[in-house]
Amino acid sequence: MKIYETSTAPSPRRVRIFLAEKGLLDKVTFEQLDIQAGENITPEFRLKNPIAKVPVLELDDGSYISESVAICRYFEALYPENPLMGVTPKEQAEIEMWQRRCEIYFFNIVGMGFQHTTGYFADRMQPNKEWGEQCVKGAAKFFRVLEAQLSQNEFIAGDSYSIADITALVTVDFARVIKVRIPEDMPNVLRWYEAVKQRPSAKV
């Protein structure tokens, strides 16, 4: 199997960390795309993913799976050992809930904050600086939700490391580009961050 990605972009990093945590990095090869140069918005790449985003997983039968979490779901279903998306119905639901909270109200907001304040993709979208600045402020607010949850739990979705931790870690690291950092008065978020960034998977 092969993954088309951009190693410096946050979404592909989610998949790499997921694979590293499950011990599956050797199941795939990686092909790099220069997304700033637009290698993902060519007609050829749109045949792989009409949404024109990375990462995209190419299966051995020649079909394609895009969307980071869908790629993770594929590997979780194929290799259920070291589960990162829960096993019981309640675990699955709680992890999905936290993964989605971290994605919708943090990862996506940081992403829009970045794109709209920096104009990084101004060749293919219309940046709205005011909206971008609102997103930067909104992203910082999510730390309060994380602090409350991490004051009661070792990891974001409970006692075990999960895909929710991956989404949050990748977001915290990427948020540096818009100068959003974990506030000093959030001891539990800081404790969690130190723990997850020490894991070998965080380096991939």
Added chain:
Amino acid sequence: MKIYETSTAPSPRRVRIFLAEKGLLDKVTFEQLDIQAGENITPEFRLKNPIAKVPVLELDDGSYISESVAICRYFEALYPENPLMGVTPKEQAEIEMWQRRCEIYFFNIVGMGFQHTTGYFADRMQPNKEWGEQCVKGAAKFFRVLEAQLSQNEFIAGDSYSIADITALVTVDFARVIKVRIPEDMPNVLRWYEAVKQRPSAKV
């Protein structure tokens, strides 16, 4: 089990259709919240969901699951009959991919278009009309992706009705509020829409 919801809002409708398709509506009772009046942003409701959105599922053990897709995941795992999220790894991944495409690039964009152009929640957020108008235009573009997919497939994620169809149907219906409608020159999207809206689940 109990679901806190607002029957006129799009997200709770996703869960109701999902439960109807699986024949599980009788497993839950529903309690209505007036979100326009702010019944979801009270300190009491934030104990159920710190993100302050509906729907929220209350389990019999007193714990809460929020985020529509996480609630659906819970019921899918608990009652695997009539699967709407796939069975094999590839089916699960393809349905998750299409569910996410329909959600991220269509449902969420219509939602922002609505909130930012109408100022419906202006008491709790800062509407940005220009951004809202960009979203309205962006939402309409997604029909091209759907038309291409539905020209090759009966349903959005392939041969079977799935949670991806639910997300898309709810979005098409909700998009009327921002005057975004299926274009006349998209015969396959129109054919799909007629079929999914005729299903009894679409009426719940």
